[in-house]
Amino acid sequence: MQATATTLDHEQEYTPINSRNKVLVASLIGTAIEFFDFYIYATAAVIVFPHIFFPQGDPTAATLQSLATFAIAFVARPIGSAVFGHFGDRV
Template identity: 70%
Template sequence: MTDATTSLSPQDGALHRQAVNSPARVLFASLVGTTIEFFDFYVYATAAVIIFPHLFFPAADPTSAMLQSLATFSIAFFARPLGAVIFGHFGDRIGRKATLVAALMTMGISTVVIGLLPTYSTIGVVAPLLLALCRFGQGLGLGGAWGGAV
């Protein structure tokens, strides 16, 4: 009876070594994913100051609308540690690659949904609530990608 490790040919061993991700490749993939997510994060900051007060909040008081818009920006800062804990837990259980993809998808889907949200004039107070929920999703995704990348 032969052992499975002794029956491998040199070509099989080379294929096995190529399948394992090198630290440089993992670092590059994490860098790209985190860069994309931080870009989304800062684009939201710009939109929260310029566009969102006019779209998602009552126009009666511009200062109040600006402060409410900036409050939605801050929601992601509270969600980031939670995202790191959640995605870190699942990263230990099912693997970092799968959780990195899930974190990127969470951030991407939240960003796309923000772009598709109806405005305050269309659905009223539900618009800022949905915006806050999407922003929470962005924070979860960023925290998960950052925690997994580190």
């Protein structure tokens, strides 16, 4: 009977490998990478994309068209997370 009590005490002290801190760090790293990705794309949409994709036309219109592609990503993200999150929860 004492061996069982010792085993239970030992199991209660065990911290799982997927602790709250590990999940927090993984989420922080993922969010930082995603933010950096959007930052680089936004910078390219303003500086590079108007000259490459819309060379003949008004520079202001070309910049707005480039930023429209950036805005589409903000609209598509929640839709994609709802669809693929649903499937990800099932796996």
